[in-house]
Amino acid sequence: MKYWHIFLAFFIPGILGYGGGPASIPLVENEVVRRYEWMSVQDFSEMLALANSLPGPIATKMAGFIGYDEGGVLGAFVGVFAAVAPSLIIMILLLGVLYKYKDSSKVKRLTQYVRPVIAILLGVMAWRFFQESYDGVGLWQTALITVSSYLLIERMKVHPAFVIAAALVYGGLFLG
Amino acid sequence: MRTHWDLFIAFFRIGMLGYGGGPGSIPLIHKEVVEKYKWMDDEDFGDLLALANTLPGPIATKLAGYIGHNVSGFWGMINAVLATIIPTIALMIILLTSLSSIDDLPWVQGMTAAVIPVVGMMLAVLTWQFLNKAGKGMGWLQTGIMSVVIFALLYFLNVHPGIVIGVLLIIALVMKDKSKKEEKTEDKLEEKAEQRDRSQGGQSS
Numbered sequence: 009m010k011y012w013h014i015f016l017a018f019f020i021p022g023i024l025g026y027g028g029g030p031a032s033i034p035l036v037e038n039e040v041v042r043r044y045e046w047m048s049v050q051d052f053s054e055m056l057a058l059a060n061s062l063p064g065p066i067a068t069k070m071a072g073f074i075g076y077d078e079g080g081v082l083g084a085f086v087g088v089f090a091a092v093a094p095s096l097i098i099m100i101l102l103l104g105v106l107y108k109y110k111d112s113s114k115v116k117r118l119t120q121y122v123r124p125v126i127a128i129l130l131g132v133m134a135w136r137f138f139q140e141s142y143d144g145v146g147l148w149q150t151a152l153i154t155v156s157s158y159l160l161i162e163r164m165k166v167h168p169a170f171v172i173a174a175a176l177v178y179g180g181l182f183l184g
Numbered sequence: 185m186r187t188h189w190d191l192f193i194a195f196f197r198i199g200m201l202g203y204g205g206g207p208g209s210i211p212l213i214h215k216e217v218v219e220k221y222k223w224m225d226d227e228d229f230g231d232l233l234a235l236a237n238t239l240p241g242p243i244a245t246k247l248a249g250y251i252g253h254n255v256s257g258f259w260g261m262i263n264a265v266l267a268t269i270i271p272t273i274a275l276m277i278i279l280l281t282s283l284s285s286i287d288d289l290p291w292v293q294g295m296t297a298a299v300i301p302v303v304g305m306m307l308a309v310l311t312w313q314f315l316n317k318a319g320k321g322m323g324w325l326q327t328g329i330m331s332v333v334i335f336a337l338l339y340f341l342n343v344h345p346g347i348v349i350g351v352l353l354i355i356a357l358v359m360k361d362k363s364k365k366e367e368k369t370e371d372k373l374e375e376k377a378e379q380r381d382r383s384q385g386g387q388s389s
Binding site for chain 1: 334
């Protein structure tokens with residue numbers, strides 16, 4: 009039963025995550041935090057921070073880690089398989105058909121229509137993270153870290169891994 | 185054996201250097217697959233990328249799996265996918281499990297507290313990117329209306345996002361097209377697809 013749940017928790021985001029790996033982040037959160045309650049919002053954000061500062065595809069890192077956390081090595085295997093296999097199998101089997109329609113407006117609309125859903129889910133998730141932070145360390149710390157990390161990553165193009173490392177040091181020294 | 189080793193090394197490098205999630209590794213895949221090992225030409229790669237983008241799921245593994253399959257069949261596919269994902273998953277598990285064993289120390293809690301707003305900010309930026317693409321693709325009015333309706337469905341009526349996405353996908357496929365441009369491009373694509381089928385058939389037999 010557990011492995012079936014792990015399978016479902018990553019199969020659904022894998023098959024619905026239009027827009028590559030990042031699109032499946034909020035869908036994974038929906039399954040893992042809200043439906044199965046395997047992790048708290050805080051655990052999930054910790055995991056996401058670490059996943060973001062490591063290289064490689066994000067969806068499989070989440071699937072591998074959460075699967076492992078819930079069901080050991082077999083759990084990790086099931087999670088990764090569920091995340092990767094369905095769309096890969098579709099791609100290899102249906103290549104001819106897909107090729108024919110890849111520029112049709114119907115197929116393009118598929119990705120189009122899913123974008124607002126992903127945006128809403130991501131937005132709400134961001135909001136929950138800020139709220140969690142507000143409850144934990146208060147308004148000023150939350151604002152300070154948010155604004156400075158935004159400036160560093162988005163404006164000064166510092167690599168996220170460095171910014172996360174800096175945040176870890178700051179938190180260890182001043183927020184402990 | 186040589187090919188398998190090449191596949192493994194190519195996708196191992198891609199996995200270990202692809203910062204920024206799956207999409208961050210696309211240029212690296214191009215470099216290895218097109219420039220270094222010449223498994224595909226530029227045009228094929230562009231087509232593959234467009235195709236992979238119209239399908240759901242993680243992009244890096246779709247590309248790795250397909251290219252691996254093309255280069256050396258089923259085991260090529262398994263090899264390329266594993267080389268892409270195993271190293272980073274292993275790192276992740278090692279780091280997180282060692283972190284959770286010292287979770288109760290106050291300075292560790294301080295560290296995680298400081299990381300939450302950073303991730304929140306990154307998610308907010310990602311939110312904006314998805315909204316912006318949606319707005320540019322189908323207009324801001326439609327995006328705005330859709331967003332409000334979707335928000336209400338998800339958070340006031342508690343509908344599972346899978347159901348919302350499923351319904352939208354059906355609408356996208358059923359809705360009638362008005363453009364005529366489509367027919368022209370479709371003919372051209374059909375030709376290409378046939379060529380591709382033929383070359384594929386040759387390889388698998």
